[in-house]
Amino acid sequence: MAAAPSIFLKLIRTGTNSSLRFLSSSPSSIALKSEVVHDEPSISVPVEEFDGGGGDDLKCRIFRLRLPKRSATNVIEKWINEGNQITIHDLRRISKELRKSHRFKHALELSEWMVSHKEFELSDSDYASRIDLLTKVFGIDAAERYFESLPPNAKTTESYTALLHSYAASKLTSKAEDLYERIKESNLPLSAITYNELMTLYMSVGQVEKVSTVVEELKSQNVSPDIYTFNVWISSCASSLNIDEVRNILDEMSAHEAGPSESWARYVKLVKIYLASGQLVNSEVNSVVESDKGITQREWITYDFLIILHSALGNKVILDQIWKSLRMTNQKMISRNYACVLSAYLMLDCFNEVEEVINQWNTSATTDFDVSMCDRLLKAFQEVGLIEKAEAFRVLVSKKKCDTR
Template sequence: MAAARSIFLDLIRSHSRKGTTNSPRFFSSSPSSTASKSEVVYDESPPTPVPDEESDGGAGAGDDLKSRIFRLRLPKRSATNVIQKWINEGHQITIHDLRRISTELRKSHRFKHALELSEWMVSHGEFELSDSDYASRIDLLTKVFGIDAAERYFESLPLNAKTTESYTALLHSYAASKLTSKAEELYERMKESNLPFTAITYNELMTLYMSVGEVEKVSSVVKELKSLNVSPDIYTFNLWISSCASSLNIDEVRNILDEMTAHETGPSERWTRYVQLVKIYLASGQLVNSEVNSVVESEKGITQREWITYDFLIILHSALGNKGTLDQIWKSLRMTNQKMIGRNYACILSAYLILGHFNEVEEVINQWNTSATTDFDVSVCDRLVLAFQEVGLNEKAEAFRVLLSEKKCDPQ
């Protein structure tokens, strides 16, 4: 079942490529709870809705600098002009104002305007830039002008500005572009610079290896992290566990969970819930229906960012051969108030294919067919068709092709 197993890896990879602090999360958190004030948050979440206001950049309701900039609905309009007009009217502006507005712009995917604020800070010598400002600019340059622009800016920085944060920002850009060689070379430069390392740097490398399918390198990154006495965070463990899950190495998952329990040095509800939930599901031999349902039911408030938890558990139980538990998880998933998307169906289909439960495969296809989802990953769907054919389910493969055609998603 090579095709079905490769789907598992694709599903995990797709959630690994979320950036440093948005690496695959089982329990989400705000940036402030996971990063220090000096750390850059690479926000690649869906854009924050912005009120549909007139884009005159002038006075009016909510007349402050942020409101004026956000009224620039088109990227080609200049945030720099708005700032200058604001100052010409006699208003004061601080670097804290610019950072705060830039953060909001990034959350709304207004990267070009956020970059203009960064340029303003750089061009006005009265502002003292922080390590985070340099890192933020590297990330914005990548998003607006591409990786080459980010590289040129980084190389032009004075030595004292080439800090762990600015290096990690460029590493993030390389990882996002799947430039493995450049990322590894940059990492070696970091080591030669004798800079202090944090878990974020290693999370970037692990995320990169997950995204390019070099899962076997993840454990070596963890080993190096430990050898340098860098403290892993929950996302380090999450990526490590995901790499083991992708290769269906459940014994190692158990070992990592035990290590997480021993590693915790202070109270952390998120950390504890993560370990407890996965351990409960792994202890499948001791589960009864009510126990499984109570765990899932207690998590009905999960957000879409946390939804990967349950796909991940499906992968784990596929490796354990726990068909009954898979049935219960899938039933509970469909009872929650979250919108089911294509990834969820692809995950459970792959699990049933691997375990040889073909009647359930047909049932899930029918459920997918009657669902309202329009979210499809063509690559994953191609692989599902191949997986059906690998086990001789040619009729189901054809039925799935029909489903995809009706959903306007035709495999190659």
């Protein structure tokens, strides 16, 4: 259940495509972003008619290679020899899906195929992705050799940061610090992502006191901190229960232009701090939620995350009590509150409770049942691979005659 908070955030966000990166284990996914390339070169080898069935595309063929030892390169060559075309955008898209599925060896083969065909112009992100894949498939030494073999114009901020991420993930502090000095000497423009990698490394090896030093250097270089920067910084202070410094950081965050992501990040970190310090874990639920006094929607968000975090800890008894207490408050519940507790019970496979919450929502005199919210909840579970939970939820909602798509 360690990844549950990040899953829950995806489930209960009311936004559409934005995602919160501050709960991920590392910021590498930001550094390895893909880019859309227009007017892409393509390869076409006209031969005999394509003999595949309906829906038989290149991605499907590669994903049917269940064993890593099977060659994705052979699949690509066969695809082309059947008279089909392939673009660098296709390869990037398939590679991204392979990485999501932890099919790193096949993703690396796609990268190698791109490198071997000179008609494809590689981007900075392509080089960075290759470094990450080499680390995962062959180890850090292979990634180092590849990076050092790159021409000077390919040693960009992204490729440097990808190697720094590999060092950080392997907890190679000395190598990471040496590379960081090389990055600074290169005079390349840096973003918060590079600093975040170093901060994450120091957190993982227990050198939390160095995090603030990195933040100070980031500021001295006039680099704007991002939401991940703030949250690693807060975590470093929270780990030593330096709550006064946490409050100072939160004040600094408030001084920035705060969008929805920043607001949610601050709330979840605050709740985590309280949990870590034992102020909520060991308290009686009635002291957390007092049914005889009203609470604001601002406070409701904190309680939503309290539900999430206790669910991640598997504390169903406390979850039951919190939900019962919240329903006795004077504050009107909204769709987000119901979606939050539904997500929590679904993650714990408590389907009887899920049905009860649907009943409560569907019969509420103050809050209309929100079919679109359930649709988003269903889609979110599907997107994170929780297909069985998604189907169980769909069946329960349909049983109550509240259709979902």
